[in-house]
Amino acid sequence: MPGKKVKWIIGISLATLLLVAGGSQVYFLLRYPYFREYARINGVNLVQARETWGHPSEISEVAMGLAVEASRENWEAVARIAAKDRKSEVGTYYYNLANAMKGQLADRLMDYYQPFERGLFLPVGEKSQPFVIACASDVWFALGEMSMAERDAMLGMLFSPAHNGSRYLKRLAETNLVTGNYETASKYLRMLANSPADRKWALERFPETNWSPEYRERIERKRALLPRFDLVHGMDQTQLTLRVLLNSNPSNKMALDYLLCFDLLTKNLDAFVADYAPSLTSSHLYEEAMLIFLTAKGGMNEENFRHYNIREETVRRFNRFVSIYQRDKGSSQNIVGEFGKTYWYYFYYAARKEKS
Amino acid sequence: MQPEKKRVEFTGILLGVLLLLSGCGGKTDVRPVGGETDRTGFIFPEYCDVTIPCNIAPLNFYYTEPEGKHFVTTFTAGEHSFRQKGREVCWREKDWARLLSAHTDIRVESSYLAGGRQESFTWVIHVSEDPIDPCLTYRLIEPGFEVWDDLEIVERNLESFQTRLLSDWSHTANNCMNCHIHSQARGDLSMFYIRGKNGGAILNRNGSLRKLTLKDSSMISPTVYGEIHPAGRFGVFSTNIIVPGIHSFRGKRMEVFDTASDLCVADFDNNRMLTFPASARKDVFETFPVFSADGNYVYYCAAPARQLPAQVEQMHYSLVRVPFDAQTGSLGALADTLWSAHANAGSVCHPKASPDGRWLLFTLADYGTFPINHPECDLRMLNLQTGEILTLDAVNADKSDTYHSWSSNSRWFAFASKRGDGMFGKPYFSHVSPDGTCGKPFLLPQKDPHFYDNMLRSFNVPDLGDAPVSFDVGQVGRLWKDTPSEPFD
Numbered sequence: 150m151p152g153k154k155v156k157w158i159i160g161i162s163l164a165t166l167l168l169v170a171g172g173s174q175v176y177f178l179l180r181y182p183y184f185r186e187y188a189r190i191n192g193v194n195l196v197q198a199r200e201t202w203g204h205p206s207e208i209s210e211v212a213m214g215l216a217v218e219a220s221r222e223n224w225e226a227v228a229r230i231a232a233k234d235r236k237s238e239v240g241t242y243y244y245n246l247a248n249a250m251k252g253q254l255a256d257r258l259m260d261y262y263q264p265f266e267r268g269l270f271l272p273v274g275e276k277s278q279p280f281v282i283a284c285a286s287d288v289w290f291a292l293g294e295m296s297m298a299e300r301d302a303m304l305g306m307l308f309s310p311a312h313n314g315s316r317y318l319k320r321l322a323e324t325n326l327v328t329g330n331y332e333t334a335s336k337y338l339r340m341l342a343n344s345p346a347d348r349k350w351a352l353e354r355f356p357e358t359n360w361s362p363e364y365r366e367r368i369e370r371k372r373a374l375l376p377r378f379d380l381v382h383g384m385d386q387t388q389l390t391l392r393v394l395l396n397s398n399p400s401n402k403m404a405l406d407y408l409l410c411f412d413l414l415t416k417n418l419d420a421f422v423a424d425y426a427p428s429l430t431s432s433h434l435y436e437e438a439m440l441i442f443l444t445a446k447g448g449m450n451e452e453n454f455r456h457y458n459i460r461e462e463t464v465r466r467f468n469r470f471v472s473i474y475q476r477d478k479g480s481s482q483n484i485v486g487e488f489g490k491t492y493w494y495y496f497y498y499a500a501r502k503e504k505s
Numbered sequence: 506m507q508p509e510k511k512r513v514e515f516t517g518i519l520l521g522v523l524l525l526l527s528g529c530g531g532k533t534d535v536r537p538v539g540g541e542t543d544r545t546g547f548i549f550p551e552y553c554d555v556t557i558p559c560n561i562a563p564l565n566f567y568y569t570e571p572e573g574k575h576f577v578t579t580f581t582a583g584e585h586s587f588r589q590k591g592r593e594v595c596w597r598e599k600d601w602a603r604l605l606s607a608h609t610d611i612r613v614e615s616s617y618l619a620g621g622r623q624e625s626f627t628w629v630i631h632v633s634e635d636p637i638d639p640c641l642t643y644r645l646i647e648p649g650f651e652v653w654d655d656l657e658i659v660e661r662n663l664e665s666f667q668t669r670l671l672s673d674w675s676h677t678a679n680n681c682m683n684c685h686i687h688s689q690a691r692g693d694l695s696m697f698y699i700r701g702k703n704g705g706a707i708l709n710r711n712g713s714l715r716k717l718t719l720k721d722s723s724m725i726s727p728t729v730y731g732e733i734h735p736a737g738r739f740g741v742f743s744t745n746i747i748v749p750g751i752h753s754f755r756g757k758r759m760e761v762f763d764t765a766s767d768l769c770v771a772d773f774d775n776n777r778m779l780t781f782p783a784s785a786r787k788d789v790f791e792t793f794p795v796f797s798a799d800g801n802y803v804y805y806c807a808a809p810a811r812q813l814p815a816q817v818e819q820m821h822y823s824l825v826r827v828p829f830d831a832q833t834g835s836l837g838a839l840a841d842t843l844w845s846a847h848a849n850a851g852s853v854c855h856p857k858a859s860p861d862g863r864w865l866l867f868t869l870a871d872y873g874t875f876p877i878n879h880p881e882c883d884l885r886m887l888n889l890q891t892g893e894i895l896t897l898d899a900v901n902a903d904k905s906d907t908y909h910s911w912s913s914n915s916r917w918f919a920f921a922s923k924r925g926d927g928m929f930g931k932p933y934f935s936h937v938s939p940d941g942t943c944g945k946p947f948l949l950p951q952k953d954p955h956f957y958d959n960m961l962r963s964f965n966v967p968d969l970g971d972a973p974v975s976f977d978v979g980q981v982g983r984l985w986k987d988t989p990s991e992p993f994d
Contacts, residue, residue, distance in 0.1 A: 275652075296751050296758060306961070307647045307654050313961055328756035335542035336926040339958055342534045355537040379754035381762075381814040393753045 181205040187213035192311035201310045215243040219287050220316050224250040241268030246288055254406045255432035259490045266414045270387050279308035292404050293374025299324040315347045327371040331356040405430050418442045427458050436463040437492035538569040543925035553628040556936040556944025558637035560664050563596030567954040576617040583607030593954050633936050635916035639664050640970035642685040645962045656682045666952040676982025684966035688733035689860045690913035692972030705990035712975040718990040719771050721778040732795040739834045740771045741803050743792040750814045761875040762817050766790045770834045778993045783838045793855050798862035803829045806853050818872045821846035824853040861915035868907040876907040900935045900943045913971040930963035
């Protein structure tokens with residue numbers, strides 16, 4: 150009888166343990182859904198994911214949420230998650246990208262933390278974190294620059310834990326579908342078709358007979374953005390890359406806005422003025438930048454205001470900014486409240502933090 | 506009796522589960538197939554009408570017809586006949602050996618049911634009596650543009666499916682490694698590089714392993730491309746300032762070019778680097794030097810300097826040759842042009858002399874020095890006795906074919922081809938008959954016929970060896986970690 154009791158106690162204990170373990174796993178999965186999904190699209194299980202990225206936290210959940218929703222091209226969700234981010238390059242990168250997809254990159258640029266150009270294009274280099282590299286392809290794909298999109302997806306996969314996550318395979322398949330390299334795309338599609346979770350996605354993209362009208366339109370839309378002439382350039386020549394895109398397709402407004410914002414975030418006003426085409430894009434950001442330039446060049450006149458679509462209200466605010474700036478001898482104390490979200494504030498007060 | 510019956514049932518279920526888990530019984534989706542995909546033939550790898558050596562590992566393959574069923578394949582060679590059922594055709598090694606022992610071509614009959622119709626094909630595998638060298642070394646690398654991760658240098662036994670690591674990332678702190686090359690396919694004379702901290706050129710000479718710093722103060726870079734002289738004392742190398750770039754145009758991907766390059770010779774006996782004013786000119790780039798079979802000449806590629814990257818498409822390298830003095834290690838001052846880029850359209854890369862001295866195999870691209878990313882890049886073979894250049898139509902495909910090496914008997918060469926997917930280099934082999942006729946190349950067979958479907962790394966510089974090299978990954982790791990690199994001056 151005592152032996153039976155011991156067995157019963159052991160049984161109950163084991164069941165309790167299993168229940169607790171199962172419960173904690175369910176709690177974990179519910180609390181960190183993006184961690185789980187990020188692991189899946191990187192081709193690793195949760196144990197491997199913890200080994201690679203550490204234990205999930207609210208911070209990692211935000212970062213992985215951005216990456217996951219961006220991979221689904223769910224830009225509303227990206228914008229919503231980005232609002233929770235606290236000054237990370239990846240957070241800004243996706244905030245900017247989500248705004249750009251709505252045509253609001255420039256208008257909303259100064260509303261948010263901007264780590265200079267690194268919030269537009271994530272740095273991919275020797276010192277870059279694998280997580281950052283893995284995100285770098287998204288903006289190039291959105292812009293229609295498939296060479297860079299493929300390159301960054303390949304590097305993302307190269308530095309990912311399993312080296313074959315569906316996130317990368319899908320991007321590689323699509324970049325090659327857009328460029329018409331169907332032989333290459335078919336390799337990735339075959340791999341995806343053999344994964345139950347990605348099978349449907351892959352089957353719908355086999356070129357070209359399985360394409361729905363919507364998917365065909367998506368590919369055609371991307372193809373219309375492709376560069377139409379060849380130029381060999383360095384991997385980090387961002388402005389040149391954007392100019393090549395624009396040279397082929399001057400109507401690629403997103404590329405134009407990215408180029409102009411790149412010029413402005415690097416405080417390169419000469420480049421900005423050279424790249425700026427007021428007939429193709431407009432924003433209060435560009436008006437603000439032009440006023441700094443025109444002041445420096447002695448061009449503050451009606452003719453220029455008209456040419457660059459600078460509104461009277463913007464000129465009035467700029468004059469007020471200048472008067473406070475001069476009165477306070479450059480102190481930002483009375484400026485940040487009223488002008489903290491203007492390009493003028495960024496131009497005069499944002500300073501690069503040199504990383505050691 | 507009852508428990509025994511249960512055990513039998515349980516064993517059966519277990520076997521079934523194991524079979525499913527092992528992939529043999531699992532269903533693999535082979536789609537997409539057909540035109541404009543990387544699977545255009547009815548089998549993969551495409552072994553129809555290829556020529557294979559009499560000592561190659563079994564040619565396992567699968568049928569690509571997605572809706573096909575009831576696949577039956579019959580192989581007949583001499584008195585031997587084997588029948589296999591199923592989409593995947595996987596050989597037992599001893600059965601394959603019996604088939605090859607017939608010393609005759611293999612006739613294959615394939616049949617299957619597709620869309621209610623019976624499909625039947627008859628095809629041939631040509632078996633050459635010329636054996637291929639039993640070893641192939643290659644670097645496995647993701648085609649990751651200018652960076653790398655988890656590199657491995659592997660030696661594969663071509664007569665079986667066995668592989669072993671010669672060097673890998675885990676023993677060398679993930680440093681970059683460049684490809685392993687034999688001298689005239691000799692397993693006892695070979696080298697490769699480990700770059701970065703603690704790195705150097707790893708020289709394997711008669712079983713002795715050394716780590717060398719092949720650079721002196723006058724050189725523009727450490728040595729890059731090159732080859733060891735057949736006598737083993739010298740090596741000829743190029744020194745290159747290599748710059749990566751990327752094409753903007755659809756799908757052309759990465760371009761790599763030199764902004765400067767010269768030639769030099771390393772004296773491995775005296776730890777000396779020899780440089781030459783004739784090849785140190787800034788207005789001419791020299792690269793890809795190799796020795797002639799007898800060691801009396803050095804072949805290399807040379808082009809006038811251009812403004813780069815703007816003029817990268819005007820970088821056209823000619824094939825040239827200079828005498829080599831095997832006593833002193835010096836290069837002759839006057840070069841013969843064997844193939845003029847000025848007179849012909851194109852750019853020569855990677856010359857490789859056959860060990861019997863008959864042939865010089867090289868790559869021809871439209872321009873530049875990075876043929877692996879040039880789909881138009883093809884192999885050419887120069888008859889060193891007549892000067893005739895063979896176009897090797899049976900060998901070349903519509904994607905890059907390059908990074909070739911010779912078997913020690915000069916009857917086979919290996920090369921990396923991106924045919925099919927266009928992205929990943931895969932090792933192919935082609936037979937060379939005495940008159941220079943080349944057989945249809947075949948892809949390195951793998952135990953799992955779906956191996957290449959799931960492979961996301963390139964086989965970089967497949968290099969044939971007549972014997973296994975005498976070192977392994979552990980020795981290389983210790984050499985990298987514990988042994989200072991020998992200086993050269």
